[in-house]
Amino acid sequence: MAKLVERNSPDGRVGNAGETAAGSTAGPGLRKSLACRAAAVVGLAGVLYRAILIAVDVPPANSDEGTAGLAALHIGEGREWPTFFYGQDYMGTFYSYLAAPLVQVFGTHWWALRLPALVLYAVFLVLVFRLTRTLYSSWFAVFVTGVMAFGSDRVVKDQIIGAGGYSDVATAVAGLMLASALLVLRPAKQRTTLVVWGLLAGYIVWTHWLALPYVAAAVLLVAWVGRAGMTIRGVALAVCGFLLGAAPLIVFNLRLDRPNSFSVLLSLSGATEPAAWSDRLHGAVIVGLPLSSGLCAPSRCATWQLWWGPTYLVLLVAATAIAVAALRRADDGECRVHASRLALIAGAAMTLAAYVASSSSAMTPVESARYLHYGMVSLPAVLWPLWVGATALVGRVGSSVSADDGGIRRRVTGRSRSRAFLAAGCVTLAGVLFAGLSIATGQLIVHRSRYAGQADNEQQLVDSLRTTGVGHVYSGYWTCNRLAYRSREQVRCAVLDDDLSPGLDRYRPYRDQVRASARVAYVLPASSAMSDTFARSAPTLGVDVVSRYEVGGYQVYVCHTRRPPAPVVTDR
Known part of the structure; x- marks a missing residue:
């Protein structure tokens, strides 16, 4: 087994574990520039694909989107200023405020309501690319962007339907995890980042509590890893940002004539409703993960499309093992990187666990798979073992492979049979993943006429x-x-x-x-x-x-x- 030798860049990042020997001869700046351009092309393709879908009213609107549209209409006319989604005392309505001017200018078309979601998707891609490049490597970030450019029915519904609570919160989660990583990796540049970090955390708490696992992971990461550089002023900035982001929720719950948002949401969570744990696990893992990751046809998963659920769990465990093992032998700079990776893994694991705990995973697994949408932010962490294994096959015996900007350097001294089989398996799995994403995207396109x-x-x-x-x-x-x-x-x-x-x-x-x-x-x-x-x-x-x-x-x-x-x- 070849030995991995890691070296950190000046800002504490750990780079790709599998760049090719040819790639190592190029300068870091050139490789970064090429990677950014490649990601821009792939990301633009994803944005244009969704823009076309919006133009032809795919996917069709639902009543929740109509409700958000009514709020946007009322806001634009100055008739209502809702704090929450109409008819409930949770889920913030900031998305309707974003859409209100467009609805007033262009009319009550679905595409007018969905334009902010399209912009948010583009911002989401940028944030995830930056997060992946910060914690892993530039070309792996291109790979992740490629995965997220595909658009199956369930994924596209969560990303471009103009109901709010998913497209905006997923973008906020990506921004929160990036801000958390920057806080622990670059403690010298904290003031603005702390305010943004607190603002995003507060916005998530106001808008959709399904993303609270990521808020918890971000808080634990910054409190544990970044505590040495934290000052009272820094904490105050973060708290001020949080209070600003969560202000609508706080003000609403201070009114004595209103029900408590927390108690209302708990009563609707379904955690106490009877449902067999086997059904919950099947609905969450076997059905929910392929649907939410973009590997299923509209409103259904064929049997052959369910392979991703168990595979996702295996990759999640492998990513955890890699990060923990590296954390135990790393110096301070490397510890910060691996801890940030673990925060992404924790966010995905807690999101999945919360979904399993809800009876929705057993009772309505197809429609409720949207509750796993925020796990897309953790796909870089989940796919990292696959990338490491797949790129190992590219390396040549006796070649020195180094990552961009001072990443992991690996010297391959021999290729054992087991290592070759593992690498070939990862390459095959990556190919099957892209094939599955392509097929599911094609199934949505075919479904367009319906x-x-x-x-x-x-x-x-x-x-x-x-x-x-x-x-x-x-x-x-x-x-x-x-x-x-x-x-x-x-x-x-x-x-x-x-x-x-x-x-x-x-x-x-x-x-x-x-x-x-x-x-x-x-x-x-x-x-x-x-x-x-x-x-x-x-x-x-x-x-x-x-x-x-x-x-x-x-x-x-x-x-x-x-x-x-x-x-x-x-x-x-």
Whole structure:
């Protein structure tokens, strides 16, 4: 087994363990420049691919995106200033504030709502590239950028759907982990970084608590490794940044007439709901990891696409073992690098553990796989053992292979059979990974025509309701706020459950307005339980059906209410 000899760069970084001998002859500056250009090309391809998807309404919008769009519309018109996602007391609405000017200028199109998410994805790529280059090497950072440029259905939904809470928080997590690494590697340049670090941590706490594992990992890293260089002033700067980022959450919970956000979120976490641990592990590892990593078709994983879940765990354990072993024999500068890598691993492990603890992993594994989206920030740490093993095959017997900018230097003195098999296995696995990402991306592209049909149906439905002058409707949760946003509130909708009982109205005033209307429409998916129930129960609902027609996959029942309209309840 060849011996690894590491040497640090002046700023404490440890570089790539597997540059080629030819690459070692080039200057560090040239190699960095080429790597940055390569990453820019790959990243631009990823951004353009998502821009095209946004232009053709892929993936289709959902009601949560409609709710965020309504908030953006109300903010732009100066009518509402929500702290949280409508209808709940957690998940910050900063994304809606970003989208509000675009919605006002371009109208209530889905692409206008998604433009901030596209910009955030580009920033996310830059941050992950910089994080990977800081902790590993430039060409490995290009490799990671290539992995993240692909876009399967689940990954693209999390990255470009304009509902907030995922695209913005993932970018904040990447920025937080980069700031944490810079704080421990470059203690002399702390003031601005500390404020940014605290601001990002506070923003995550306000916006989406599913990313708290990364906040915990960042705090532990900075408190443990960076404690020697930390001053009272530095702590104060970090705290001030945190308070600023979390200010909306803090102010909201100081009001005595509001429920506590923490207790509300715990009640919805599903951790106490019954679900077999075997089902949780299957939903989280076998299904969730391939979906969230971009290796599955739209809304499903074929059996042959499930290999990534166990492989991910093996790579995570290998990355931990490598970092711990290196940490035990490293000097102070190297310790900081390996500790930062361990923080990334800890963030991924805690995110996965939290998902396993939730019953959502067992009950709704396909849709709830989005809860693992923040683990994308840790992909560099997970893929590092694969890169080290794969690049070992590139090295030649007796060649000296050195990383850019003073990274790991490895001298290969012999190639044992086991080492060759391991390296070949890593190369094969890397190839299979890229093939899987390519196939899943292709499956989304092939699925585009079906998604386009859904977008056309939605537009036909909105146009039909506008033409017939129907401004108040009842429909299901996943339809209501899409109609309200796309029609710019010309259609206002109250939510019904499958049994036609009142459902979850994210924007409560709509229910009172629909209930007060003398002319309403029931907009129900064709050939659904809701439509069948309405056909049987219409006489008991206090309405007379005036007309019925089908459009865009929906049965539309236009009705007059028999009871006198109730007064509209308005907020004072």
